[in-house]
Amino acid sequence: MHLYIKNMVCNRCILVVKQELEKLNIESRTVSLGEVETENELPKETVEQLAHNLASLGFELLDNSKQQLIEKIKNIVINQVHHSEEASNHNFSEVLSNALHKDYSYLSSLFSEVEGVTIEKYIINQKIEKVKELIIYDELSLSEIAYKLNYSSVAHLSNQFKKVTGLTPSHFKKVGEQKRKPLDKV
Structure with a gap:
């Protein structure tokens, strides 16, 4: 079962x-x-x-089968962003479609309908939480973090980080831990 x-x-x-x-x-x-x-x-x-x-x-x-599919999407994203050690060059659309054997446009519209946010936005939010974690650990440079999370550049990561959090990565590093969210709240 x-x-x-x-x-x-x-x-x-x-x-x-x-x-x-x-x-x-x-x-x-x-x-x-x-x-x-x-x-x-x-x-x-x-x-x-x-x-x-x-x-x-x-x-x-x-x-509910739709809720189960949404949860599978979330778990795949979380695994890819938070638990995968190597940088992935695959598009999330390919990863999700292949893993769930469904057309990405169906997955995307279902996710948006049920969650009220796009898969892309959910992925960005997960990646930003991972960036926060890595910044706080202070073991990797911003350039290494950008590579690890498959950003095209440090500038792209910084712009996305600021858009989501309202802070630059360097300012976040100063204010630190109190700005992180549990993954199930992202």
Whole structure:
């Protein structure tokens, strides 16, 4: 049985969901961002209890296929931006279409309809959050950050950063941590 869970954005989320599954004695094959595959079909009561437990932790069990597809899109973007070590030269439109076996124009219009923001804007917001994280860590130069996140130039990154945050990257570095957002709030 496949279960789809909204707001899973990191490895700690996976750990928390695994713990909730164990509490309810639910055997899982896999637990990944936004998705759980169980060994067996679950009784309705168990699914409802899991949904309740997850909701108390800030997660949401999805039952609508459109919502599940939106969550898959978000998880692919988050994986590409936040958890991929190498710079990707692929367009997100190609990555999403190939991974979900759907036409990008369909994915884009569905995402905009349900989320009220375009996929492109969502990707930009995720990339800016990653830039904030990397600036705060202070391990990479702005040029290295631009390369890592597949920006065409430091100027492009800086312009986009200022457009989204209202701050230049150097000013953000001074004000720091209080301006970052949790990934599920982006």
